[in-house]
Amino acid sequence: MHNDTIAAIATPPGVGGVGVIRVSGSDAFELVLPLFKRPGNQTELPPSHKLTFGHIIDPDTREILDEVLVAFMHAPHTYTREHVVEIQGHGGPLILRRILRAVLAQGARMANPGEFTMRAFLNGRLDLAQAEAVMDLIESETEAGQRLALQQLRGRLSDQIQQARHAILGVIARIEASIDFPEDDIPTPQPEELRPLIAEAQKLVSVLLAGSDQGRLYRQGVRTAIIGRPNVGKSSLLNAFLRTERAIVTPIAGTTRDTVEEAANLRGVPLHLIDTAGITPTDDPVEQIGVQRSRAAAESADVVLLVFDGSEPLTEQDRLVSAEVQQMGFGVQASNEEGTARKRPVLLVLNKADREQKIDVSELKQLWPDSVFISTSTFSDTGLKQLEDTLTDLILAGRMLYSESVLVTSTRHQEALRRATEQLKASFYSLEQNVPLDFVSIDLRAAYDALGEVTGETASDDLLDKIFSEFCIGK
Ligand SMILES: Nc1nc2c(ncn2[C@@H]2O[C@H](COP(=O)(O)OP(=O)(O)OP(=O)(O)O)[C@@H](O)[C@H]2O)c(=O)[nH]1
Ligand SMILES: [Mg+2]
Numbered sequence: 001m002h003n004d005t006i007a008a009i010a011t012p013p014g015v016g017g018v019g020v021i022r023v024s025g026s027d028a029f030e031l032v033l034p035l036f037k038r039p040g041n042q043t044e045l046p047p048s049h050k051l052t053f054g055h056i057i058d059p060d061t062r063e064i065l066d067e068v069l070v071a072f073m074h075a076p077h078t079y080t081r082e083h084v085v086e087i088q089g090h091g092g093p094l095i096l097r098r099i100l101r102a103v104l105a106q107g108a109r110m111a112n113p114g115e116f117t118m119r120a121f122l123n124g125r126l127d128l129a130q131a132e133a134v135m136d137l138i139e140s141e142t143e144a145g146q147r148l149a150l151q152q153l154r155g156r157l158s159d160q161i162q163q164a165r166h167a168i169l170g171v172i173a174r175i176e177a178s179i180d181f182p183e184d185d186i187p188t189p190q191p192e193e194l195r196p197l198i199a200e201a202q203k204l205v206s207v208l209l210a211g212s213d214q215g216r217l218y219r220q221g222v223r224t225a226i227i228g229r230p231n232v233g234k235s236s237l238l239n240a241f242l243r244t245e246r247a248i249v250t251p252i253a254g255t256t257r258d259t260v261e262e263a264a265n266l267r268g269v270p271l272h273l274i275d276t277a278g279i280t281p282t283d284d285p286v287e288q289i290g291v292q293r294s295r296a297a298a299e300s301a302d303v304v305l306l307v308f309d310g311s312e313p314l315t316e317q318d319r320l321v322s323a324e325v326q327q328m329g330f331g332v333q334a335s336n337e338e339g340t341a342r343k344r345p346v347l348l349v350l351n352k353a354d355r356e357q358k359i360d361v362s363e364l365k366q367l368w369p370d371s372v373f374i375s376t377s378t379f380s381d382t383g384l385k386q387l388e389d390t391l392t393d394l395i396l397a398g399r400m401l402y403s404e405s406v407l408v409t410s411t412r413h414q415e416a417l418r419r420a421t422e423q424l425k426a427s428f429y430s431l432e433q434n435v436p437l438d439f440v441s442i443d444l445r446a447a448y449d450a451l452g453e454v455t456g457e458t459a460s461d462d463l464l465d466k467i468f469s470e471f472c473i474g475k
Helices: 028-035 093-105 115-122 128-139 143-153 156-180 191-210 212-220 234-242 285-299 316-327 361-367 384-397 411-432 437-455 461-469
Strands: 006-009 016-024 051-057 064-073 084-091 222-227 260-266 269-275 303-309 346-351 372-375
Touching: 006 093, 006 115, 016 028, 016 093, 016 115, 028 064, 028 084, 028 093, 051 084, 064 093, 084 093, 115 128, 115 461, 128 143, 128 156, 128 437, 128 461, 143 156, 143 212, 143 269, 156 191, 156 411, 156 437, 191 212, 191 411, 191 437, 212 269, 212 411, 222 234, 222 285, 234 260, 234 269, 234 303, 234 346, 234 384, 260 384, 269 384, 285 316, 303 316, 303 384, 316 361, 346 384, 361 372, 372 384, 411 437
Parallel strands: 222 269, 222 303, 303 346, 346 372
Antiparallel strands: 006 016, 016 084, 051 064, 064 084, 260 269
8 A cells, every 4th residue: 555645854864954854645735735835825736846935834823833945746757656745944853853743744654764765666667676776876985886876777777687588588478379379380499499599588697697796896895804913004004094093003912803894985996994803823712703703804805905014024924824815715816718717816015114124025925926015104104005006906907896887786686687597597408308398488487587576577575675674764
């Protein structure tokens, strides 16, 4: 039931120059008009989509609550495709709450989180992927993330999903026509006819899936773990990146006991920085957990900054940490021949460059041939800019990020695309095995439905509730 009229404060809580109350539903105009007093006591509905000056009054006491501009907007050219009223008042929280209360007293219902956008979806103005893009757009913290969200909002992802679904439906139609109307002499399609059609659909899906890791990086940031033995300056480096004293720094080895995670924006590249506890053998159970977390952070990282203390000779512990990181598959980007597993990039940081350097660089270079070494000092800021430049280059040149194509940024979409791929593969296999064509058709249907979850055509009510409940109220 979504034709009751809902209302909410649409601007963020707190004080602002202007605050907006949004009302949507078939009775929106009737509910707001009695509260809206205009010069000369006009009572007719103001022109649609125009701002009209007046006052909001308490309908019982006739007390003026605020001086406002109100837009009455006729369905269907509105955010929700319903009648919408937006009241622009002064941006004080108390004023806005009083206006909202007056609107609710007229019979509107308080909107749930995301309910305006949900109505836009239910009324067919946006599909689900576009509705999700609204939230991404609001929340994006980098220009790149914003560009991707806008693309999705404009329907580019949805278009490509529809293309793939259309291709699959074409195959289903051919199979089912021959099953349903055998008397019409529709010839049973041969596997060799169907195979290229399925392959075509598969290609469309796999292009989207291929971009989804990049999409995730844009949305969640490039996971960058700062790894090393204790006391080499990992937390100092995190602070230097963030330009604040986020993590505790002391001369005591073992200062950081838990991972510290922070988002940073490196020239438009979103980073998810993780400072970790120094990796070292220990009997202290708390430290042990910390070290486990450091290892897990490295395991799950897209890039590792491996930090050494340049003012000390290489220690056994440095070598051990180094070997561990290597075993996790970090190293120089392998030349991109087909089939070679690409290594995840590592940057070697020789910190404390302000002191006399005692580290054996040649041994390190043997351990990490062809890797990039950068000397830094968090005291004198030496090398920090170079570190940032190199890290950006590594991320961009490694093509971990690119932004020309449509990128799937949501894990929900990625998961649906994976299922669609699996089902398409299954249909291929069924064709090979010469099983009856209706079985092939079942696999294809499943792929078709999985793709439909992205745009919302086949999404369950539970899923919809879950997605929209993550929105803010008033959106
Ligand atoms: N001389 C010098 N000292 C530094 C530099 N960076 C950090 N330090 C010092 O080294 C000590 C350890 O720094 P932290 O940043 O806490 O090192 P960490 O690697 O996070 O240490 P744990 O959390 O114990 O693993 C502190 O006393 C810092 O002030 C640097 O560039 N030069
Ligand atoms: Mg630390």
